Amino acid sequence: MAAPRFDIGCIPALTDNYIWLLRCSETGEAAVIDPSVDGPVLNAFRNVGWEVGQILNTHWHPDHVGGNAGIKEATGCTITGPAAEADRIPGIDVQVREGDRVRVGKLEAVVWEVPGHTLGHIAYYFEDNGMLFIGDTLFAMGCGRLFEGTAEQMYGNMVRLRALPEDVVVYPAHEYTLANARFCVAQRPGDQLLKQRLAVVEEARARDMNTLPVTIGEERVTNPFLMAHDAAEFARLRAVKDSFS
Ligand SMILES: [Zn+2]
Numbered sequence: 417m418a419a420p421r422f423d424i425g426c427i428p429a430l431t432d433n434y435i436w437l438l439r440c441s442e443t444g445e446a447a448v449i450d451p452s453v454d455g456p457v458l459n460a461f462r463n464v465g466w467e468v469g470q471i472l473n474t475h476w477h478p479d480h481v482g483g484n485a486g487i488k489e490a491t492g493c494t495i496t497g498p499a500a501e502a503d504r505i506p507g508i509d510v511q512v513r514e515g516d517r518v519r520v521g522k523l524e525a526v527v528w529e530v531p532g533h534t535l536g537h538i539a540y541y542f543e544d545n546g547m548l549f550i551g552d553t554l555f556a557m558g559c560g561r562l563f564e565g566t567a568e569q570m571y572g573n574m575v576r577l578r579a580l581p582e583d584v585v586v587y588p589a590h591e592y593t594l595a596n597a598r599f600c601v602a603q604r605p606g607d608q609l610l611k612q613r614l615a616v617v618e619e620a621r622a623r624d625m626n627t628l629p630v631t632i633g634e635e636r637v638t639n640p641f642l643m644a645h646d647a648a649e650f651a652r653l654r655a656v657k658d659s660f661s
Pocket residue numbers: 475477533552
């Protein structure tokens with residue numbers, strides 16, 4: 417059976433956040449992932465004629481849940497988020513854990529628990545559609561900072577992510593690609609693939625273009641965090657990145 421069709425939208429917000437909009441083309445039901453703000457999201461939905469039925473949150477950080485209350489008040493939408501962070505997700509209605517199913521119309525995601533950036537961080541993997549909303553766990557050529565979890569936990573997420581089919585499309589929540597690409601090339605100056613990707617990213621950002629989403633296949637060969645051989649190598653790289661400028 418063919419996967420249900422979907423439409424996707426993206427709203428840049430704050431300094432470098434991306435708010436993803438997802439709609440089941442067959443039922444018209446729509447969701448917004450990690451709304452940092454409410455006004456621009458409500459405007460965008462109004463402009464395209466979609467209705468916000470749901471908010472899906474990946475973790476509690478204010479730049480991911482800041483729009484929850486205003487959007488819920490305006491639309492009466494349902495808010496789904498990580499059970500482990502329920503007390504810090506404004507307006508949460510549905511608490512989810514590893515393996516739970518979340519539906520947007522006919523689109524279905526399985527919830528992954530991906531601790532590290534925050535301890536309760538989750539991702540929404542729409543397996544039949546090959547798309548993954550990953551929040552602040554994986555970025556183009558980078559990964560999330562370890563604010564609450566350990567390098568071992570985050571490395572476990574990398575192992576899980578790189579085992580996905582190469583055509584899975586990943587939707588991170590921040591435009592960090594240029595800084596990440598510069599870091600990667602500084603770490604591996606002899607790597608031609610990294611240099612090529614940096615050039616593509618520089619060109620895109622010079623024209624203020626979005627560099628996301630990305631595919632697992634591309635990240636597998638150009639994201640050093642995803643390519644780390646063990647948790648110790650991952651931890652070293654994360655520490656170097658934390659002090660890189
Ligand atoms: Zn965050």
